[in-house]
Amino acid sequence: MDFRTAPLDDTSAQALAATGLRYALVDAADADALDGWTRADFRGFHGRRPSPEQLAGARENFAPRRNTGVYDDAGATTDPVGTVNTWPAPLTVPGGARVDSWAISSVTVAPTHRRRGIATALLGGELRTAHALGLPLAILTVSESVIYGRWGFGPATWATAWSVDTKRVRWSGGDTPGRLSFTEPEDYEETGAQVLDRVMADRPGEIGLEPYLAKRLVGPLKGDPEADKARLVRYDSADGEPEGFVSYSLKGGDEDFTRHTVEVRYLAAATPEALRALWRFLLELDLVAEVKVWTRGVDEPLQALVNDVRGARVTDLEDHLWVRILNVPAALQARTYERDGSLVLEVADELGFAAGRYRLTVQDGRATVSATDDPADVTLPVTALGSAYLGHDVVRGLALAGRIQGYADALDRLFRTAVPPRLSTWF
Ligand SMILES: CC(C)(COP(=O)(O)OP(=O)(O)OC[C@H]1O[C@@H](n2cnc3c(N)ncnc32)[C@H](O)[C@@H]1OP(=O)(O)O)[C@@H](O)C(=O)NCCC(=O)NCCS
Structure with a gap:
């Protein structure tokens, strides 16, 4: 299925409709619609009004993405009051595989419509869409570090x-x-x-x-x-x-x-x-x-x-790339490990995608992961799993803080990599 035209998430469409708002995909061939979306995006980050040249550039740059808007049809403007765009981006993971991950960008809500659940609808919608498309992870870079933990993202690289x-x-x-x-x-x-x-x-x-x-x-x-x-x-x-x-x-x-x-x-x-x-x-x-x-x-x-x-x-x-694990076996099997071992992980995830108990067995650096009823060695929230995923040295700190329970040392030894992960750009 083309990710650009995959259907909009019904749960979010209904939640927005219940507050009088309309959730819609922006047709990239409709220049007026995309220009309105771009104006809202620039305004959302307190940017200048985009020049005609910048609008033309955005039409070209954003056309390959899935651009979504939230519209207040009763309001005085036809530009959206909420924006987000997404695309499958190949994320390099330890061992060198490049894993298609749902990259989320341009999350804005008009200040006139803030704190009434629009971002909640947008983020929930994107995660459910990514999961339905079979992507094991979602990723983003953030303007503020307090926003995305509630949707299961954890900081995974530092800059x-x-x-x-x-x-x-x-x-x-x-x-x-x-x-x-x-x-x-x-x-x-x-x-x-x-x-x-x-x-x-x-x-x-x-x-x-x-x-x-x-x-x-x-x-x-x-x-x-x-x-x-x-x-x-x-x-x-x-x-x-x-x-x-x-x-x-x-x-x-x-x-x-x-x-x-x-x-x-x-x-x-x-x-x-x-x-x-x-x-x-x-x-x-x-x-x-x-x-x-x-x-x-x-x-x-x-x-x-x-x-x-x-x-x-x-x-x-500063924290830089944030990772949200959507499919634990697929994500953990995509990377390699520098040591062998076996651990049972109990992952808590309020949104459900990653919740469960999994046995992770690493042999010759390769993992197999399957659901298990064995007792958990380590219990952690999905945010912590996202933080540890790329190999950065976070597990000891999260354990000391009481946010990872159990044999955190064993988890640390398995997940940490000699070369720390890095993301050297914004998206
Ligand atoms: C961040 C932003 C998109 C949030 O949109 P919103 O529609 O107001 O968010 P919601 O109403 O869905 O809020 C959901 C929850 O997140 C909290 N939240 C949202 N934004 C927050 C912020 N910036 N700081 C702290 N808490 C925030 C809300 O208080 C709410 O918490 P609750 O569920 O406990 O009540 C919006 O403030 C915005 O456009 N900011 C400027 C652009 C920006 O920084 N975008 C993020 C790009 S990475």
Whole structure:
């Protein structure tokens, strides 16, 4: 079944109808309808009114997704009062499999209609639709961390922001072979998308990017007021293989021309050589005093690349990708494990999808999972299972907090991975 035209969830349609609201799929071929949906989406995140260029871009970018609106037909506007869009995104899991996961984005409710259950209808509807389509997980990135736990999502990757004092540090990393060149986003779009696909496939927590999401990382989208400040540098290996790029802008420098700030829009490195060469390029830029970067992994090796570890500071550490397990056996069997073992998990899930008792047996790194009546070794809510799923070091903390009961150490040993998961973009 085409996920774009799969029927709307009846439970949510009825709940909304009971409050006088209409739940509807937006026909991507209906430009007026999609423009109204986009206006509501921008407003929902306190953005500017979208320009004609941005509306045209959104028509192209959102057409491949399933766009849903909630309409108040008695109100003074025909634009929706609630929005969401979804698509199956390949999520890289430990071991390298890419699992189609229900990516949820653009969740907004008009401030005129807040706190009367519209988001509840939208989220419940999306989870039931994903489950009906057979997807084992739902994923999202969040504006506020208090919203999604109630629907069974748990934070599963963490992201760091950094500030490097480039007048203080000197390069201490290894060789940086290969070639750096300036290029333009329109010339590099296709190659950039290929590099991004390697990056995303290589790391648990990353997702395969739609053309729109990839384009946004290579350079600013049409209509971006900052577009003419963005620079793009590509890295090609000594053999001429495209392996990375960095997109960045320069800010400041008004008071002291020798002290500009570099803001990294996105750094993609498919190999360690590309990572080193691109960081070295940024850290050695003349007329620059600071390099700032966001949404890197918790293991970004910046302090190892410079001679003065205090010159490279983590300025933020935040939850990033949230995971909602919908099908426990399918999700747990899709990833691999770094140790063998067997555990009975009792999963609590108020919405029902994942609730049950399961035996997880890992042999040679591969899991088999089946329902069981054996006594539980570990009892945990579905939010905690989502948090632990990609291998991040969360189990001990959740156990100490009393949110996981039983043999949490055994669960930790099974689920945690040597390389922490990372999601390096927003969606
Ligand atoms: C977040 C948002 C979509 C919630 O929509 P809503 O229709 O008001 O949510 P609901 O009425 O269905 O609320 C469901 C529950 O979540 C709680 N909740 C919703 N949003 C919350 C928030 N931002 N902070 C704390 N609690 C929140 C409600 O209090 C309610 O709790 P209850 O069931 O205990 O009463 C809406 O506030 C919004 O559009 N915010 C701005 C855009 C945004 O941040 N979107 C999220 C993108 S990731």
